Amino acid sequence: MPARKTIKSICEEFSKIVADPVRQIKRLKPGRTVRIIGWLPTDVPEELIHAAGALPIGIVALNAPAVASSAPHLQGWSCSLIRCALGMALNGSLDLLNGLIIPLTCDTTRMVTGIWKHVKPFVFMDNYLLPRQIDRPSAKRYLIGEMGRLKARLEQFMDRTITASDLYASILLYNQNRSMMRKLFVMHNRRPDILGNRDVYNIIKASMLMPKELHTSMVAELLRLLEEKAGENKSDYTVRLILSGKVWEPPVMMDVLDQAGMVSVGDDFCTGYRYIANDVPETGEPLTSLAERQFKRLPIAAFAGKSGDRINSLINMVKENRADGILFVHLKFCENENFDYPMLRDGLSSAGVPNFRVETEVGTRVGELFPQIMSFAKALSKGEGL
Amino acid sequence: MAESPSFKTDILLKRLMTQYFEQGYAAREKGIPVAWVTAAFPVEIIYAAGLFPYYPENFGARVATKKAVARLSAAAEARGYFSGLCSYARCAIGDVYSNEHPIGGILKPDLLFCSNAQCCSLQKWFESASRYYQVPVFLLDTPLIENTPTTWIKQYLVEQLYELLDFLEVYTGNSFDFDRLAEVISLSNEACRLWNEILDMSALKPAPFGFFDACFRLTPIVAWRGTKEAIYYYRELKNELEERLEKKIYVVPDEQYKLYFDHIPVWPRLRWFSNLFAEKKALVVASQYTRSWVWRFDLDRPLESLVKNYTEGFINRGFEYRVQQIADMMEDFNVDGFVLFSNRSCKPSALGLYDEYRILSRRTGLPGVIFEADMSDERYFCEEDIKGRLDEFFNQLS
Numbered sequence: 001m002p003a004r005k006t007i008k009s010i011c012e013e014f015s016k017i018v019a020d021p022v023r024q025i026k027r028l029k030p031g032r033t034v035r036i037i038g039w040l041p042t043d044v045p046e047e048l049i050h051a052a053g054a055l056p057i058g059i060v061a062l063n064a065p066a067v068a069s070s071a072p073h074l075q076g077w078s079c080s081l082i083r084c085a086l087g088m089a090l091n092g093s094l095d096l097l098n099g100l101i102i103p104l105t106c107d108t109t110r111m112v113t114g115i116w117k118h119v120k121p122f123v124f125m126d127n128y129l130l131p132r133q134i135d136r137p138s139a140k141r142y143l144i145g146e147m148g149r150l151k152a153r154l155e156q157f158m159d160r161t162i163t164a165s166d167l168y169a170s171i172l173l174y175n176q177n178r179s180m181m182r183k184l185f186v187m188h189n190r191r192p193d194i195l196g197n198r199d200v201y202n203i204i205k206a207s208m209l210m211p212k213e214l215h216t217s218m219v220a221e222l223l224r225l226l227e228e229k230a231g232e233n234k235s236d237y238t239v240r241l242i243l244s245g246k247v248w249e250p251p252v253m254m255d256v257l258d259q260a261g262m263v264s265v266g267d268d269f270c271t272g273y274r275y276i277a278n279d280v281p282e283t284g285e286p287l288t289s290l291a292e293r294q295f296k297r298l299p300i301a302a303f304a305g306k307s308g309d310r311i312n313s314l315i316n317m318v319k320e321n322r323a324d325g326i327l328f329v330h331l332k333f334c335e336n337e338n339f340d341y342p343m344l345r346d347g348l349s350s351a352g353v354p355n356f357r358v359e360t361e362v363g364t365r366v367g368e369l370f371p372q373i374m375s376f377a378k379a380l381s382k383g384e385g386l
Numbered sequence: 387m388a389e390s391p392s393f394k395t396d397i398l399l400k401r402l403m404t405q406y407f408e409q410g411y412a413a414r415e416k417g418i419p420v421a422w423v424t425a426a427f428p429v430e431i432i433y434a435a436g437l438f439p440y441y442p443e444n445f446g447a448r449v450a451t452k453k454a455v456a457r458l459s460a461a462a463e464a465r466g467y468f469s470g471l472c473s474y475a476r477c478a479i480g481d482v483y484s485n486e487h488p489i490g491g492i493l494k495p496d497l498l499f500c501s502n503a504q505c506c507s508l509q510k511w512f513e514s515a516s517r518y519y520q521v522p523v524f525l526l527d528t529p530l531i532e533n534t535p536t537t538w539i540k541q542y543l544v545e546q547l548y549e550l551l552d553f554l555e556v557y558t559g560n561s562f563d564f565d566r567l568a569e570v571i572s573l574s575n576e577a578c579r580l581w582n583e584i585l586d587m588s589a590l591k592p593a594p595f596g597f598f599d600a601c602f603r604l605t606p607i608v609a610w611r612g613t614k615e616a617i618y619y620y621r622e623l624k625n626e627l628e629e630r631l632e633k634k635i636y637v638v639p640d641e642q643y644k645l646y647f648d649h650i651p652v653w654p655r656l657r658w659f660s661n662l663f664a665e666k667k668a669l670v671v672a673s674q675y676t677r678s679w680v681w682r683f684d685l686d687r688p689l690e691s692l693v694k695n696y697t698e699g700f701i702n703r704g705f706e707y708r709v710q711q712i713a714d715m716m717e718d719f720n721v722d723g724f725v726l727f728s729n730r731s732c733k734p735s736a737l738g739l740y741d742e743y744r745i746l747s748r749r750t751g752l753p754g755v756i757f758e759a760d761m762s763d764e765r766y767f768c769e770e771d772i773k774g775r776l777d778e779f780f781n782q783l784s
Contacts (some may be wrong), residue, residue, distance in 0.1 A: 019540060073740055075758075077470055077730055107506045111531055111737035114705020118741055121550070127704070129529035129540070132509065138545040145538035147527075302506075304513050304525050333470050335733075339510035342466035343517050357466075 008227065011223045014206040018251070021061040021209050021327075025096045035158065037099040037124065040085060040109065041247060042270035043148060043297070044101050045290050047280065050212070051162045051170040052154040055095065058208030059085045060271050062249065062379075064363030066091055073115050075243055079333045080107045080362040081247060089120045099124030099157065101150070105132075105302035106336050118257045124157045126150060134295055135305035141289045151287070167286040174280065177212045180219045181276040183357040187226050189321070192263040195226060195236045198254035204257045205271055236261060242317045242342075243267035245329035245337060246300070252366045253358075253373070254328065260377040265321040268313070274298045301336035310340060319354050324380045325354035327373070332361045354380060390634065395622045402615050402712055410493045413438040421594065422515065424508045425608050426678070427501040428692040430574055431547070434567035434610045435554040437772035440493045441609045442515075443508075445481075445573035446474025450653035450762035459763060464723045473731045473762035474675060475511040491585040497521050497557060499550075501703040503528035505734045507597060514691060515606070524553050528697045532704030537695070539600050543693040564688070571683045571691075577611045578619035582680045584651035588671035589719050591644065592636035594627045598660040605678040633667075636698060642667040644725040646716045648742075649675045649735035650761045662773070666780045672719040674700045674712065675735075705738050712742070713749050723783050724754040731761045755779035 003009070017024045025036060035054040039046065049056040066087035067080055073090075074083050102113045113127040129146055131139040145257050155162055170179045181204060188200040203222075207215045239262040248254060248269050257264060267273045278296050281289040299310040314326060325350060330337045341357065349354045356376040358369060413420050421437040423429050425444075432439045449455055455473055457589050458480030463469055465483055467476060481492045500512035508523060509531060516523035525545055531537050551562045571584035587595045603623065631635075645663070647670040652659065663670060678699060684691035700711055716724060728736045728742055743756050760766040 008523055075728060075730075075736060078733065078737060080608065089495055102531055108735035108737065111705070111734060112507065114532070114708075115738050115741055118705060118745075125532065128534060129539075131527055131529075133507075133527040133546075136546070136549050138549055141545070142417075142538060142542035143543070149538060167726045275581075301510070302525075304527075335471055335507050336465075336510055338468050338471060339475075339507070339514050343514060345466060 005221060006226070007091070007194060007222060007243075008219060009226045010225070011195075011202070013218070014199070014202045017206045017304055018061045018202045022063075022093050022096075025057060026210055030311075033096040034356070036096060037154075038094060038097045038122075039101040041081070041105065042103060042105060042292060042302075043130055044103050045172040045181055047167060047174050047286075047290060048147065048151055048162070049101070050155060051166040052096070052151075052158040052171070053160055054154070054158060055211060056208075058205075059094070059100075060205055060208050060247070060270070062362050063088055063093060064250070065213075067092065067362060073119055076110070077333055079106075079108045079331055080200070081249065081331055082112050084362045086116060086120070089116065089383045090291040097122055099126070100130050103130055103255065105130065108113050117244070124153075126153055130294075130303075132303055133305055134303050135328075140295065143294060144287050144368060146291055147287045149319060160365040164286055168282075169281060170290065171280045171286060173191040173212050173216075175282065177207060177216045177219075178276040180223070180319070181207065184219055184223055184226075185273060185276065187223065187230065189263065189265045191226070191230055191235055192237045192258075194229055195255075196258040197262075197264050198251070198258055201248055201251075201254050201272060204273070204275055208271070208275070222339055223295070239263070239325075239377055240265045240321065240323045241380075242314060242323045242326045243269060243272065243313060244326055245269060246331055247271045248329060249331065249360055249362050250364045250369075253260055253360065253369055256366060256370050256373045259370075260374055262327075262373070262377050262380075263322055266317045268298045268300055270300065274300070284296050301340045311344055314344065314348065315351050315353060320371055324375070325356070327376060328355065330357060330359050392547055392627060393599075393603075393623070394627050395619070396446055396545070396603075398622055399606070399619060402610075403605060405491075406610065406615070407490075408437055410440055420493055422495040422498045422500075422512065424500050424512070426431065426503045426696055426699070427499050427742075428547070428696050430567060430683075430692060431550060431554070431731040432499060432571045432611045433570045434563055435558055436552075437497075437558075437673050440495065440608070442478045442492060442511075444475045444605060444609055445489070445492050446472075446477040446762060447653050448489050449595075451486050451656065452516070453654045453764065454486075455654070455762045457486055457488065458484055460484075460582040465568065468739060469763070469765075470730065471762055472505070472511065475514075476685055476764065478511070479514065479518075495519055499526070500524070501526040501528055502697065503697050505698070505732065507733075522553075522557070525549055526696075528694050528702055529606065530704060530742060531698055531702055533707065539697075540690075543697055544689055547689045547693065567688055568685055571685055573613060573617060574608065574611045574681065575683050575685075576605060576619060577613075577616040578642070578679060578681045580617065580624055581607045583675075583775050584620060584624055584627065585676055585684060587631075588644075588669065592638060592641035593644075593669055593671060594630040594636055596637045596641075597664075597673050597676060598651065598656055600676040601653075601656055604630055604676065614772045620627070623739040631722070634684075638664045638667060638669045639671050640667050642668055643722040644719060646670070646712065646719070646721045646737070647673045647675075648712060648724070649673065649676070650732060651728070652727065653760050655759075655765050658769075662776065666783075668722075668783070669782070670725070672715045672721060674715070675709075683739055702735065705741075706732075708738075708748075709742050711747050713746060716746070716750055716752070721752065723752050723779065725779070726756045727761075728753065728756055728758045729761050730759070730766055753779060753782035
């Protein structure tokens with residue numbers, strides 16, 4: 001008889017999946033004919049991959065030592081996220097993938113596809129070309145066309161037609177998962193003492209690494225257990241934070257926040273709350289609905305336009321979540337984030353929002369982050385800005 | 387080493403440059419809006435709309451040739467822009483925060499036009515400029531073309547040009563003048579034709595003109611195509627080159643080796659490289675960089691033709707296409723070796739070079755070398771290391 005599940009045991013299960021995604025992929029693969037298509041962050045329409053009958057897997061759980069494997073192909077002054085992902089492919093960690101989709105969101109993703117195709121090709125590889133202006137009507141029409149192109153390529157690779165009802169079913173499945181995760185995030189905001197930062201962000205990341213059906217059922221069970229316990233204690237987390245950046249790397253930063261008594265009540269990470277923040281409309285033509293979601297996602301540095309006004313988005317997140325400040329977590333060598341940062345910093349400071357920036361890489365050690373984050377926590381606890 | 391006599395037409399170039407910058411400063415007084423544009427933006431539309439186009443990338447390159455990047459970059463870095471960002475952008479941003487203006491202040495824009503065909507950094511730089519100067523920005527979003535451009539991409543680009551015309555009509559209050567556009571495009575065609583013929587002269591052996599000479603004389607094709615001045619200057623330059631041929635004046639009189647160079651030069655070290663290569667009896671004769679402006683527009687389909695030329699070029703292409711184009715150019719110019727510059731400021735031209743080096747070596751069987759530096763920022767220029775690598779390369783050549 002299986003042991004009774006607890007909050008701790010479910011969180012540990014998610015933690016294991018995130019800690020060893022290769023093992024997770026291997027568990028899915030043996031004896032099964034499922035095809036796995038990987039994707040790099042961010043904004044790849046996973047619903048399309050799922051509707052094609054393949055399993056989408058995000059290359060988001062990184063193995064830091066793999067960065068070194070990419071050195072013969074990528075300069076050391078390029079983003080460690082991409083160097084690590086390519087390194088993992090080169091050292092065989094991603095051999096179980098049948099395909100890979102790389103979205104063009106910056107100059108590094110723009111260039112890595114060609115290198116990747118040359119040094120470690122998958123049977124199916126696609127450079128997904130998102131529009132980077134999002135205000136004008138041409139962007140939506142183009143995106144629907146680009147999704148149509150990706151759909152046709154997936155159909156060819158999977159040797160099946162993606163019908164509107166297939167896609168609709170996938171949209172419902174993904175919406176259900178996002179909706180469940182938002183409930184979980186609310187629970188985390190209320191009770192970070194029983195569902196800490198590391199736990200909830202692990203669970204978001206795990207949802208990119210496993211079948212959505214399984215993930216949703218695990219989250220549902222966790223929610224049930226959390227609701228039973230939610231009335232017991234009062235949280236001793238004293239600081240409410242909004243996090244901003246591309247991804248939450250290194251993962252140990254979430255442990256530091258937990259230790260510092262800081263709860264993340266929202267973020268615009270591609271691997272964080274932004275991933276679950278909004279759903280695909282469940283009416284209308286499915287590709288159009290997917291495009292509509294894309295344009296309503298939380299603004300990030302990759303996309304230009306008034307509707308992507310990031311400073312107002314961050315200020316609103318602070319107000320809506322009654323946050324005490326913003327912590328920028330920027331990957332070293334990420335031009336997109338760094339071009340935005342000085343004006344975001346000044347704009348937030350003018351609006352009275354305390355903010356602080358840490359620069360990280362895949363593999364940054366806890367010792368480098370701890371003193372910086374603790375000093376910000378201390379300043380916020382005293383009601384000071386930095 | 388005996389240097390070849392300086393170009394007579396450099397005096398003309400200097401005069402035209404002064405005139406261009408004076409026009410820029412006078413533009414606003416005359417009520418002509420100053421439009422910042424990127425090097426691969428269809429500037430013909432901007433000229434036809436009656437705006438004054440100004441190239442902040444050119445500003446960055448000029449700061450670099452004056453060896454003043456570190457000073458301006460320090461002002462940008464003090465504001466939180468990190469030193470790994472494009473050094474052209476750091477120069478332009480630093481200039482507005484600095485009390486020093488080594489080449490005169492950057493011309494303040496009234497509006498901004500950016501294409502991301504070259505890179506995403508330009509998009510981010512122009513967004514920052516839009517926020518700083520509180521002026522509108524129009525982004526011509528250019529999806530990467532890996533192999534054959536798809537119908538969707540072409541339609542998207544043409545549709546954006548119509549959106550650009552709407553944007554301009556609203557801004558200027560005037561209907562867009564397609565007749566004027568045809569005139570401007572004709573002028574661009576002629577400047578591009580002359581530039582192409584000039585670049586082709588480097589195929590002669592010995593040659594009267596090479597890559598580094600072209601880099602010194604790039605401003606007219608980048609900034610003035612679409613004007614009579616560009617044509618006037620390149621006609622005069624071509625005449626002078628033909629005269630030099632008659633008089634047997636060559637860049638490297640005892641030229642032995644022809645080389646390919648990829649991509650942008652190290653601006654503050656143009657002379658250093660030029661002299662070093664000449665010492666080794668080598669002339670750089672081909673580069674994708676200087677050929678980026680070799681365009682030919684179709685007057686019967688102006689917007690479609692602008693899209694084709696500005697978005698299907700080398701810089702907006704995928705890895706395999708680029709490698710093959712380089713290999714083809716190396717063959718066309720019958721080069722003896724190749725030099726690849728891993729430029730910290732330009733990821734689209736630098737990322738992939740390590741593999742390109744291996745593929746080009748295999749496909750062509752020719753010696754090659756890669757060196758690391760920054761196109762403008764000399765803080766990343768390690769002379770000893772680069773000289774060592776180049777010496778080793780020249781030993782292989784001989």
